[in-house]
Amino acid sequence: DVKVTQSSRYLVKRTGEKVFLECVQDMDHENMFWYRQDPGLGLRLIYFSYDVKMKEKGDIPEGYSVSREKKERFSLILESASTNQTSMYLCASSLTYRGGYGYTFGSGTRLTVV
Amino acid sequence: GNSVTQMEGPVTLSEEAFLTINCTYTATGYPSLFWYVQYPGEGLQLLLKATKADDKGSNKGFEATYRKETTSFHLEKGSVQVSDSAVYFCALIDPGAGNMLTFGGGTRLMVKP
Numbered sequence: 001d002v003k004v005t006q007s008s009r010y011l012v013k014r015t016g017e018k019v020f021l022e023c024v025q026d027m028d029h030e031n032m033f034w035y036r037q038d039p040g041l042g043l044r045l046i047y048f049s050y051d052v053k054m055k056e057k058g059d060i061p062e063g064y065s066v067s068r069e070k071k072e073r074f075s076l077i078l079e080s081a082s083t084n085q086t087s088m089y090l091c092a093s094s095l096t097y098r099g100g101y102g103y104t105f106g107s108g109t110r111l112t113v114v
Numbered sequence: 115g116n117s118v119t120q121m122e123g124p125v126t127l128s129e130e131a132f133l134t135i136n137c138t139y140t141a142t143g144y145p146s147l148f149w150y151v152q153y154p155g156e157g158l159q160l161l162l163k164a165t166k167a168d169d170k171g172s173n174k175g176f177e178a179t180y181r182k183e184t185t186s187f188h189l190e191k192g193s194v195q196v197s198d199s200a201v202y203f204c205a206l207i208d209p210g211a212g213n214m215l216t217f218g219g220g221t222r223l224m225v226k227p
Contacts (some may be wrong), residue, residue: 004157006157019207031213034157042217042218042220043203043217043220048214059159082149090158092158092215094213094215101163102146102148102163102205102207102215103160103215104160105150105157105158105159106157107156107157108155108156108157110155
């Protein structure tokens with residue numbers, strides 16, 4: 001089974017800190033995604049990547065950046081954390097030409113910015 | 115563009131009751147359809163899927179049938195358990211639209227003993 005691993009389940013950071021959320025997948029998937037999930041707002045796509053060193057903005061990229069230096073790893077960066085970035089962050093991966101298999105999600109990182 | 119609409123929750127049922135969560139979709143192409151489940155504090159897990167019309171996806175007692183004529187993919191379970199309490203997301207991937215996953219808003223299910 002494909003596994004998507006997010007490095008932390010819970011994080012508490014201070015306002016203004018630079019925060020790194022790490023995601024690793026072990027099945028050679030081309031595509032990787034970062035979502036945030038908030039009550040009443042569903043899942044919103046922040047950034048995605050379809051290849052190493054490639055990135056595309058999703059629906060809510062402001063305040064975030066990403067890095068994909070290796071195929072298996074996709075990092076989400078909060079350049080200067082703010083309290084409105086307190087949320088659940090979900091990473092996912094998929095194969096490009098196998099849409100019928102859907103996405104595989106990690107367990108999520110619950111980030112609290114104080 | 116593509117969209118997924120599912121019934122708003124929460125849905126509250128007693129244990130052993132019959133469950134239906136409605137899901138309808140709009141797609142420009144010929145999508146694959148999915149149900150994901152999210153247990154409290156966890157990420158999303160794929161529950162079941164169907165990739166063509168009249169396919170039935172099933173897993174853990176849950177079923178959903180891909181109905182092209184009604185553009186629907188309703189989730190059903192004959193007898194729910196307390197452990198089924200979770201949020202359920204209907205979703206689609208349209209290969210003609212870049213293989214991006216489009217989610218519904220999610221439906222919270224609460225099962226009482």
